[in-house]
Amino acid sequence: MRKLVYVVLTALAVALVGCVTINVYFPEAAAQKAADQFIGKVLDNGGANPAPAPKQPKPAATDGQPSAMLLDLLVPAAHAADTPDIRIQTAATEAISQRMQGRFQGALGDLLDSGAAGFTRDGMVAMRDAAKVPLSQRAQANATVADENRDRAALYREVANANNHPEWEAQIRATFAKSWIEKAHAGWYYQNASGAWQKK
Structure with a gap:
């Protein structure tokens, strides 16, 4: 009886640890792809092709081992954490995207082209x-x-909330900040890691 209780408690502990790891994990690669897609659409006025959704890996074979099968039953989504998806399209983000496109085609684009404004290192x-x-x-x-x-602050908050992880907002902002700078047009200014302005 004691052995059965020990096995059940161990299995529950493994399941809880697995769930916590999956829930805390920030999908940086997926967030980068989503940021690149969003920013490409804004800067290129919708001309960028959306990136395909990442493919989920096939589950590893368990070779009939009871412990592996038990783990798969208790934590079936554990292997999905390798290539998670991140939700970026909502009604709010689409509205923000439209407003940003208008600004980049107009006044903000002119400010960036003239060098009067630039992208900061914090997005x-x-x-x-x-x-x-x-x-x-x-x-x-x-x-x-x-x-x-x-709009940028609202975007970062909305993406975090749309993925049910408001605590990801700072990481999403950092991911977008990197992407804004990478996709900046030639001649635009941006801040480097130390905060100094540089011309692209």
Whole structure:
């Protein structure tokens, strides 16, 4: 009887540890692909082809071993953590994408092209050189940057919430920050890791 209780408690402990590991894991590769797809759509005005969904790996053969079969029964999704998917398309993210596209085709694109604004290392936009904007247009330029940053903050929060992991918001922001910089057009400014402005 004692042996049976020990086996059951051990199996439950393994299952709980497996579940915690799966729930805490941040799918960095999937998040990077999703960020690249979203940003490509925004910067290229929807011209980017969406990346295909990652394929799930086939489950490993258990060779009839009872312990392996028991683990598969208790934690059937354990092997799915290798290539998880991340949800990025919601009604809110689509609306944000449309607003961002409009800004990149208009005022924000002009600010980036002139070097007045640039991408920050934390996934936002900042005025880099206000002197490049005529005094009469500076208030509008600041409002454009503020609108973009408001949408970016909402985007990162929405993606985390859409994946039922609000605690991922900082990691999603970092992933998007990297992608914004990588996809910046030639001539645009961005902040490097130390915060210094560089021209792409």
